[in-house]
Amino acid sequence: MALKIGIIGLPNVGKSTLFNALTKTRGAQAANYPFCTIEPNVGIVEVPDMRLRALAELVHPEKIVPAAIEFVDIAGLVKGASQGEGLGNAFLSHIREVDALCHVVRVFEGGDILHVEGSVDPKRDRETIETELMLADLQTVQKRLDKSRNAARTGDKEKILEVAVCEKYAKALEQGLPARTVSLLPEEEPVAHGLHLLTRKPLLYCANVAEDQLQSLDPATLQSRMQLPPEDELVLISAKIEEDLQDLSATDAAEFLQSLGVSSSGLDRLIHAAYQALGYITYFTAGIQEVRAWNVLKGSTAPQAAGVIHTDFERGFIRAETIAYKDFVQYGGESKAKEAGKMRAEGKDYIVQDGDILHFRFNV
Secondary structure (H helix, E strand, O other): OEEEEEEEEEEEOOOOHHHHHHHOOOOOOOOOOOOOOOOOOOEEEEOOHHHHHHHHHHHHHOOEEEOEEEEEEEOOOOEEEEEHHOOOHHHHHHHOOOOOOOOEEEOOOOOOOOOOOOOOOHHHHHHHHHHHHHHHHHHHHHHHHHHHHHHOOOOOHHHHHHHHHHHHHHHHHHHOOHHOOOOHHHHHHHHHHHHHHHOOOEEEEEEEEOOHHHHHHHHHHHHHHHHHHHHEEEEEEEEHHHHHHHHOOOHHHHHHHHHHHOOOOHHHHHHHHHHHHOOOOEEEEOOOOOEEEEEOOOOOEEHHHHHHHOOHHHHHHHEEEEEEEHHHHHOOHHHHHOOOOOEEEEEOOOOOOOOOEEEEEEEE
């Protein structure tokens, strides 16, 4: 199942143009008026990974299957969305269904693209969207508190825990802090997961810049201008340029980027940032039938990684035969890496590492 990233932001900031570029389609409407995107557009995007190609050159498989992310183009939110303004309630429900958020903020000036606030101000726009998400979360938390407090008075341990978690969230949200900033105990995590809070989701920012800003604008300066913490991921991208690249051959696209003083597509950086925002790493399976990249959460055990392929693999897990990517490539494939003593047999407690080539032994 593909990981889902929701593209959010104010109307007319370039979300649909970015979506079209990401998915190499022109499926999402991109027009100069709010609510152009009503139902969310969905597209599957491959995670660029040079390691997959290198493995394929050694194994010569029948097919190559990259890891994938599902991007969802969600219609523009407006001030008051948490109270149902614009098409707020419907859009907020779409946001609840994704794993992480990519917040597109407009930085480019001028042109004939109208801004709903009448001027370009990345900091203001960021705060507008995030305030609406926090207000929606605060409503969710307060409703749950109203229901749980009476039951907690009877000594119901589950409800007592629920109240404690909701009170933590309410305190943070009332102070203008997103739910992701709240520290929880392990036993509180299931309660938090059940609340489906919008601001608990991993978040990265995409600054939609003009062509000339790609070279002139310093990301650190923009990060400071938007008052983003240093740990927050900010990717500069020109959605219009990326969309224009669709119409060019690979050679012409590379020359065009070079003429702009840009070494690589901003989309690749955005996709990698989205992948990291979700806390995922990649492991590989490599055989004659296929070489394939698999998504797995960082810190997953070998049985959990096996379960990504099929639940039977996890249920009947015996061991994982493991070769590190660098060893697999250095020794020219599985057999020579094995001869060199680079294949390891790992048990149920093994923590999968990014780039592992795994073969699972199981019995159901």
